[in-house]
Amino acid sequence: MTGPAAGGDAAGGGLLLEASGISHSFVNAGGRFTLVVERFLLAARERVAVVGPSGCGKSTLLGLLGLALPPDPPSHGQASHGQSSHGQSSHGQAAPREPGRLCLDGQDALALWRRRAGDRLAELRGEAIGFVPQTGGLLPFLTLRENILLCQRITGRLAPRFVADLAACLGIAAQLESLPAQVAVGQRQRAAVARALAHRPRLLLADEPTASVHPTQADQILDLLSYVAERTGAGLVIATHDAARATAAGFRLAPCRPDATEPLTRLAYPGEAA
Numbered sequence: 001m002t003g004p005a006a007g008g009d010a011a012g013g014g015l016l017l018e019a020s021g022i023s024h025s026f027v028n029a030g031g032r033f034t035l036v037v038e039r040f041l042l043a044a045r046e047r048v049a050v051v052g053p054s055g056c057g058k059s060t061l062l063g064l065l066g067l068a069l070p071p072d073p074p075s076h077g078q079a080s081h082g083q084s085s086h087g088q089s090s091h092g093q094a095a096p097r098e099p100g101r102l103c104l105d106g107q108d109a110l111a112l113w114r115r116r117a118g119d120r121l122a123e124l125r126g127e128a129i130g131f132v133p134q135t136g137g138l139l140p141f142l143t144l145r146e147n148i149l150l151c152q153r154i155t156g157r158l159a160p161r162f163v164a165d166l167a168a169c170l171g172i173a174a175q176l177e178s179l180p181a182q183v184a185v186g187q188r189q190r191a192a193v194a195r196a197l198a199h200r201p202r203l204l205l206a207d208e209p210t211a212s213v214h215p216t217q218a219d220q221i222l223d224l225l226s227y228v229a230e231r232t233g234a235g236l237v238i239a240t241h242d243a244a245r246a247t248a249a250g251f252r253l254a255p256c257r258p259d260a261t262e263p264l265t266r267l268a269y270p271g272e273a274a
């Protein structure tokens with residue numbers, strides 16, 4: 001099996017992502033939930049599985065890391081943010097008191113959120129991040145090829161040969177002209193992985209990539225994600241409730257720890273926060 005070549009300067013080492021002292025809160029009819037990221041460091045090319053039970057905040061973490069969910073305002077600010085899903089930090093002790101950090105690929109994303117620099121955030125998201133949603137998220141009216149090319153089109157990084165490379169690497173070359181409904185679930189999932197990688201992001205995020213497939217396919221998907229991330233030089237973060245499978249596939253684990261008494265989860269990786 002051949003794979004796509006590592007993308008440009010993506011092959012270098014060092015720190016790819018740092019999130020520390022930030023949180024995201026949801027307030028809904030049932031109450032409030034806060035995910036506190038005490039410390040999360042990801043080296044370039046590292047593979048990490050965020051693990052924990054359903055509802056502990058794994059998808060919320062991917063949203064924060066993927067610049068799709070805003071960090072809470074500093075806890076002393078108590079300012080309303082005016083966004084529907086964005087809770088306010090009314091529990092003084094829940095949100096971190098430090099100013100926090102959210103840096104991706106050398107860019108200060110937290111400063112962009114604080115300045116509400118939506119255009120720059122969208123640019124950074126588009127350039128640096130590939131996201132595989134839990135449901136795959138392919139557009140049903142586009143062929144697999146068109147779906148995969150979408151991110152390249154949006155980011156202006158058209159590279160049809162790289163799409164062909166990825167498709168060969170993922171074993172879906174023969175299905176590229178089919179619509180999502182015309183291929184098997186596993187092939188759709190592979191296309192979603194190819195789409196997330198097509199613009200050569202430095203960070204690949206995958207939300208529960210094994211949740212809806214047969215156990216034998218689950219191992220294959222983890223291997224595949226690891227393989228293509230390595231070949232393209234991307235760091236990889238997945239969310240999963242299956243810690244044993246992720247460990248067996250060679251991922252390092254970042255446990256989301258639900259608080260015993262509050263609808264609150266903390267995450268510190270690597271190791272415990274000081």
Ligand SMILES: Nc1ncnc2c1ncn2[C@@H]1O[C@H](COP(=O)(O)OP(=O)(O)O)[C@@H](O)[C@H]1O
Nearest residue numbers: 026027028033053054055056057058059060085
């Ligand atoms: N859009 C939302 N609005 C309100 N509450 C939400 C929203 N998304 C998630 N939550 C709540 O946040 C908590 C964490 O959810 P989530 O991050 O999806 O957990 P996981 O991915 O680990 O299953 C849950 O209590 C969930 O109900």
Ligand SMILES: [Mg+2]
Nearest residue numbers: 058059208239
């Ligand atoms: Mg989830």
